[in-house]
Amino acid sequence: MRLSAPIYHLKRKAKRLSREQGIPLHDALDRIATAEGFPAWSMLAAKAAAATPANRLFPQFRPGDLVLVGARPGQGKTLMSIELAVEAMKAGHRAAFFSLEYTERDVLNRFRAIGANPAEFDQLFEVDCSDAISADYVVKQMAAAPRGTVVVIDYLQLLDQRRENPDLTVQVRALKSFARDKGLIVVFISQIDRSYDPSIKPCPDLDDVRLPNPFDLKLFDKTCFINDAEVQFRVAS
Incomplete structure (x- = not known):
């Protein structure tokens, strides 16, 4: 697995997206995960944790x-x-x-x-x-x-x-x-x-x-x- 940026950078991006678009953080995280090729943030996080x-x-x-x-x-x-x-x-x-x-x-x-x-x-x-x-x-x-x-x-x-x-x-x-x-x-x-x-x-x-x-x-x-x-x-x- 190769992400476009380290996972902590992706979290920051999601927080910024949440603030800018007024959406819940979990929705912003899922959007970031989708852009990285995962159906949900939970799956991205699990995969990243196993392959740091x-x-x-x-x-x-x-x-x-x-x-x-x-x-x-x-x-x-x-x-x-x-x-x-x-x-x-x-x-x-x-x-x-x-x-x-x-x-x-x-x-x-x-x-x-x-x-x-x-x-x-x-x-x-x-x-x-x-x-x-x-x-x-x-x-x-x-x-x-x-x-x-x-x-x-x-x-x-x-x-x-x-x-x-x-x-x-x-x-x-x-x-x-x-x-x-x-x-x-x-x-x-x-x-x-x-x-x-x-x-x-x-x-x-x-x-x-x-x-x-x-x-x-x-x-x-x-x-x-x-x-x-x-x-x-x-x-x-």
């Missing part, structure tokens, strides 16, 4: 992996990372989301945006929005995390903001070593430079990652870049 990019990508991750998820704003990099965490928890693993960008409420709202109920994962998921987040902080908080835990860090570039923190390469190397020692999967959300031009290539890549300071991108084992409905996954050579 995260559903396909997560089985390719291995304990110890360092993963980069990159996209321009509004393209779904945060939602993709949360979907990966949900896939881990469906498989019985734990997940943690460290954010220097969002509040806990923001993160939980993004669960709902992908059709997941955070209450289902109450004992498996934790959110940490401390201003002190750094590599050392994450290592300390995750010291007792079991093998297979997915750790999402939102986002890469913000680790480089505080002058008292080591430079970004030092921090990512520390997290890479920690992930391998503990058997964790660490997912970094990343900004993409404004110079990225989707008319030249369908998805950004490592060359488009925004880097205020020099950083060794070869530290990542796997990458996932997103633009519109396009998702490109690569394993480092």
Whole structure:
């Protein structure tokens, strides 16, 4: 199944249609579903839930992996990372989301945006929005995390903001070593430079990652870049 846009974009489109035409939201959702080739929204949602990019990508991750998820704003990099965490928890693993960008409420709202109920994962998921987040902080908080835990860090570039923190390469190397020692999967959300031009290539890549300071991108084992409905996954050579 290939939708014209990610499902959360389609939901936004339906809400806009509902407001503009004064129709119930469920009718607007069904109209969007019809345009995508489904008789009803419920069938589109069920099909999408069974075939998300995260559903396909997560089985390719291995304990110890360092993963980069990159996209321009509004393209779904945060939602993709949360979907990966949900896939881990469906498989019985734990997940943690460290954010220097969002509040806990923001993160939980993004669960709902992908059709997941955070209450289902109450004992498996934790959110940490401390201003002190750094590599050392994450290592300390995750010291007792079991093998297979997915750790999402939102986002890469913000680790480089505080002058008292080591430079970004030092921090990512520390997290890479920690992930391998503990058997964790660490997912970094990343900004993409404004110079990225989707008319030249369908998805950004490592060359488009925004880097205020020099950083060794070869530290990542796997990458996932997103633009519109396009998702490109690569394993480092």
